[in-house]
Amino acid sequence: MMDSQALLMRQARDGSMSRMAPPLRVLLVDDHEVVRSGLAALLKSTEDIVVAGEAGTVKEAIEQAERARPDVVVMDVRLADGSGIEATREIRARRPKTQVLMLTSFADDEALFASIMAGASGYVLKQVKGGELVRAIRAVGQGDSLLDPAVTKSVLDRLRKGKHLMKDEKLARLSPQEERILSLVAAGKTNKEIGDQLHLAEKTVKNYVSSILSKLEVARRAEAAAYLARHTTTPGA
Numbered sequence: 597m598m599d600s601q602a603l604l605m606r607q608a609r610d611g612s613m614s615r616m617a618p619p620l621r622v623l624l625v626d627d628h629e630v631v632r633s634g635l636a637a638l639l640k641s642t643e644d645i646v647v648a649g650e651a652g653t654v655k656e657a658i659e660q661a662e663r664a665r666p667d668v669v670v671m672d673v674r675l676a677d678g679s680g681i682e683a684t685r686e687i688r689a690r691r692p693k694t695q696v697l698m699l700t701s702f703a704d705d706e707a708l709f710a711s712i713m714a715g716a717s718g719y720v721l722k723q724v725k726g727g728e729l730v731r732a733i734r735a736v737g738q739g740d741s742l743l744d745p746a747v748t749k750s751v752l753d754r755l756r757k758g759k760h761l762m763k764d765e766k767l768a769r770l771s772p773q774e775e776r777i778l779s780l781v782a783a784g785k786t787n788k789e790i791g792d793q794l795h796l797a798e799k800t801v802k803n804y805v806s807s808i809l810s811k812l813e814v815a816r817r818a819e820a821a822a823y824l825a826r827h828t829t830t831p832g833a
Contacts, residue, residue: 617644619645619646620644620646620667620668620737621646621648621665621667621668622639622733623647623649623666623668624647624649624650625652625660625669625672625675625683626652626670626675626699627652627675631672635670636650638726639733642730644734645730645733645734649663649666652676654675654677654680654686657675657680657687661687662690662691665691667693667694667695668695668696668733668736668737669694669695669696669697670699670733671696671697671716672700673698673699678803680698681698681707681710681711684698684711685715695718696714696715696718697716697717697736697742698716698719699722700720700722701721701722710771710772710773717736717741718732718736718742719742720732766811766823767823767824769811769812770812774807774808776794777790777808778820778824780793781820782820787801
């Protein structure tokens, strides 16, 4: 009897029972169906990952995350109705145990910073090889971070530089992206100009501005700009 117990314990230590662990549930979010289909085909070829759902918009991503309860969300940074970063922030707020791996076509420091602040655990380019992406999903699913230490240091440096924004309770409500947009509003930029600079749709910028006005408890753009000027030592920084 003791020999059988010892054998079972040894098998468990060797990882031979790992096949009994439930597969990672993954939600795929991309506004291009072809991309989602390719990712789904890649993941279906594995034994330890299942595609729990797909979404093409911010709204669908949030709804599917609630419905499918994924372990990992593979999230496109730019979606048709807004930003994958917005979706990440909302999903992480509702489901803190769900990990998010950002997927984007090109490296973007601003998007990387915002992704980290929104709670993403990793950030990879769409040019990544299939095997590397699968490994990235597994790593994030196991709770590991795919963020380079140099990147983490950069984020901390930016947080320290922007610390003056945290002195005011209302400004502290703003997300990093909202802070950037408010700074551009204060500089007199139109929604279209802001969208062009930050690679956002004009409608998305309008939604951000509405959120900013609400958080600052003001009615007009000019009031928001004046509020920023009054409550920071370096307006527009």
